[in-house]
Amino acid sequence: MSGPMPDPLPDPLARERAHLTASRTALRAMRADVEALDIRDVTANWVNAAVLQSQIDDRIKALADLSHTPLFFGRLDYLHAVGAEQAEGAEGERFYIGRRHVHDADGDPMVIDWRAPVSQPFYRASKKDPLDVGLRRRFGYTGGELTAYEDEHLSDPAEAAQTSKLLQQEIERPRVGPMRDIVATIQPEQDEIVRSGLGGTVCVQGGPGTGKTAVGLHRVAYLLYAHRERLARTGTLVIGPNKSFLHYIEQVLPALGELEVKQATVDDLVAHVEVRGADEAQAAVVKGDARMAEVLRRAVRSHVTLPTEPLMVVRGSRRWRIPAHELEAIAQELLDRDIRYGAARDALPQRIAHAVLVRMEQAGEAPDDRVQDAVARGTAVKAAVKAIWPPVDPAKLVLRLLAEPEFLAAHADGILSEDEQKTILWTLPGSGKRAARSAKSAKWSLADAVLIDEAQDLVARTHSLGHVVLDEAQDLSPMQYRAVGRRCTTGSATILGDLAQGTTPWATRSWAEALTHLGKSEAVVEELTAGFRVPREVIAYASRLLPDIAPGLAEVSSVREAPGSLSVRHETDDLAAAAVAACVESLAHEGSIGLIAADARIPVLAKALEEAGLTYLDPGEETTPDTRLTLVPASLAKGLEYDYVVLDEPSAVVAGEPDERTGLRRLYVALTRAVSGLTVVHGTPLPEQLR
CATH class of the missing domain: 3.40.50.300 (P-loop containing nucleotide triphosphate hydrolases)
Structure with a gap:
């Protein structure tokens, strides 16, 4: 809402309550408008109708009026008009800052989303740099009812800067129920991280009570506001250490109007097999070591067998012969490119078929792409591909590494010591351990599941999301970092943690090391040292x-x-x-x-x-x-x-x-x-x- 300053009414609290009532009425009207939409005549078929109805339902949920959640928590009175040429003597504008945007029947804003650029001075303005703000007002609530306000006259040099009592009360407010958002109490150093761009990865080192988890969640909410279309296509994900933690934080984003962000643990990401076993700490450390990635890579590539016999392709009444050395060169070229195993296997029949087409053209024929596809799908080529580049099952591959000493030794040579190999083997002479006969019956551990995820990615590329938030990151193993990194190879990440709280045997020693395993070595590391929660x-x-x-x-x-x-x-x-x-x-x-x-x-x-x-x-x-x-x-x-x-x-x-x-x-x-x-x-x- 915009209007003249200063406040024209003798009772500012009554005026603010009236604005709150009017804003809630406007929000209900916005929701009613969406509920009244008739899409019967604007959709071409039932698929479009279902998609549009789902979007409408999501919008209705986002416009819910939460009675115990303040619709706005602050107000900014600017000295001059915002976003316009500032004519001499022009009056400033007033904006109410809240969790979501609310407008009246004419489309004029009554509450501005906290993520909007015009709201930023609520968190950043100070006596030294008022950012053209004359007055910043904070509101106090009791059970959803506006009960108090507190003003800071940022442009008045005579008024000394003081700690906000309402801000302090909000920070210290007793906690009953799940984690709350901190949208009303974000501090300048936190706001800088929250509003950092989508293109870069940010790592936040923060001790207890510095608000790093809240900063990460609010950064997601900000990015969804600033880059909604892009992230709607690519997706966002919040990763926490366990289900209890995820349940604790699950209401923060919905309270900010964001309903579509998925949450998971690292274990959820790698759930390709049922986990029924557990590792001793020493074995888990070795399995979580980044060197295991090279062991797996070697094991996957070992399935390729370079051909020693020529290939004969029958096409109509003609036979076309591809000599062994040419087949070997095709396979070796794919190996040298070091692309994923499955992608190379998909490319191999087309490469062989192309070699056949070259011979057909040399013989005066004029084959087209359809002929090449037919040759690639032919029995002879399929048999050759199966012999040269057989399919690989990631779980069965990891089972062989853990159950067959010779197979592990062949691919871990020069990478893992003999003692390290013995530590992770399931079958050891005289140990009493017995390897599973199949991947389905194996008692996989959590570390095993991460190895299978790595092998899965070596075979076929893992889908990348637009943005990933990883909390309590200090406790991840290098292989777990790689698993998370695969989910944001083409996107960005927010990494949150505290090196002092690392409690796993493989806890990271430095953020530089962790970010390298994550594939985000260029990330900016920010440190939060001001505590707001712990006395x-x-x-x-x-x-x-x-x-x-x-x-x-x-x-x-x-x-x-x-x-x-x-x-x-x-x-x-x-x-x-x-x-x-x-x-x-x-x-x-x-x-x-x-x-x-x-x-x-x-x-x-x-x-x-x-x-x-x-x-x-x-x-x-x-x-x-x-x-x-x-x-x-x-x-x-x-x-x-x-x-x-x-x-x-x-x-x-x-x-x-x-x-x-x-x-x-x-x-x-x-x-x-x-x-x-x-x-x-x-x-x-x-x-x-x-x-």
Whole structure:
């Protein structure tokens, strides 16, 4: 909405409430207009009608008015007209900034989408650089009702810059339910990443509470706004570490009006086979090593057999002979081009048929493309192709590598040591391990599935998407990075993670290394060091671990000071009862509570909670006002946040991992899940770094 400044009414809050009511009415009218569309006379057939109706249904969903979600959260009063020549004395314009665009019956905007260029100063304007904004107004809401506002006069040098209380309240608002968007609280350094272009890949290193996950999701929403047609054709995908995490974040994009973005785990991407087995850590590390890509490449190419016999093609009453050396040259040329195995196999019969056509032309005939296609489909050529370039089943190929020592040794020679080969073999003399007889009966592990995905791509190109967001990226193996990279070879990516939170044996050591495996070595690495969610006392306590788990990594500097937010208690009697008591104390406050513990202690704590009559949720399940407590195994805590966290027995969290460094990283994750308060309960001595 545009209009004169300053506010003409004596009661600005009443005026803003009236604008909110009018905007909601306009949004309902926009939805009613779409619902009333009659497409019976504008579609040529039922296919077009179905497609158009699906698009209309999506538009209706996108125009839903969420009663507890503010339609707008800010207002910008520009000093001059926007997008026009600024005549002397011309009045500025006023824009309400919200989650979606809303216009009135005349088409005039009442709410501007936060992603529009005119909205950018809401996040970037400052006293030093007001960006032609005279006033920035923030709104406060309670249950969807507008209850407060707060003004910043950016062009007034006499008014000192102050921290926004409404902004601080929104950041600290208790968390009940799934993850919320941060569209009203995006900070300038976050906004720069959110609005970075589609053409480049961005890697965001961010410590706990810096908002890296939200930044990644809001970047998707921005890119869909700025490049909707392109991404509608190519697709977008958000990749998270596990199903619990994906469930936690699944409402963010729909709240911003984006309904079509798919979500998956890396395991979902490579689900070519049923995973029923598990690897020991040492085997998983070797299978996840980038060197396995070359082993697989060699194994795939080994199926090619250069011909030693000529080929005879019968065409009508004539016979055409292709000598062995010419067939060998054709096959060798395809090998030297190093194109995908399946593409080369598809090209081979046409190459052979072309050689036949050359002879036919030399003999005075005039064959055309139809003759070449017929020769390529002929029995003799098909038999030759099968002998030279037989089909390869990716799962069967990986099965041979893992089950046949001689086959693995032949293709891993000079790449994997003998000990590494023995580590990943399923069949070892005297080991008791037995290889599966078929790919269907094999007990595949997650690492095996990634190898099969690599082999699949060597045979046939993986479809590339327009943009991929990869969260908690620090935990991926090099082969998993390659699997993700295949999904965005012609697109871009947003990589999110924290090197200090890497808790897998193969966790990446540097982003440069990870981006190389991803195929995006040119990506820009941005670091977020300002923390907005975790209190300063809590992050400082957890950061005592950084010198041991991530030397040289910058400590998060939290903007939130919350005295009393950290409590460390030593319990000499019943530790589980003490943890339950701490949960009861936390339940006296508003917001969500997470009881985090070593995986091995979850059954003990579950029993203690039940005996105390406390109902609890599993990670990923949506909290409600009546059930706000979640029992969280430490292995699933990454990426989740709770208003109050009770951490049970830190030493058990460390001991639950294969080595101390990984255990300390797991502990760092658990310590930094709290938004308002952290209570640490321990019976055994704390790790040395925390004492």
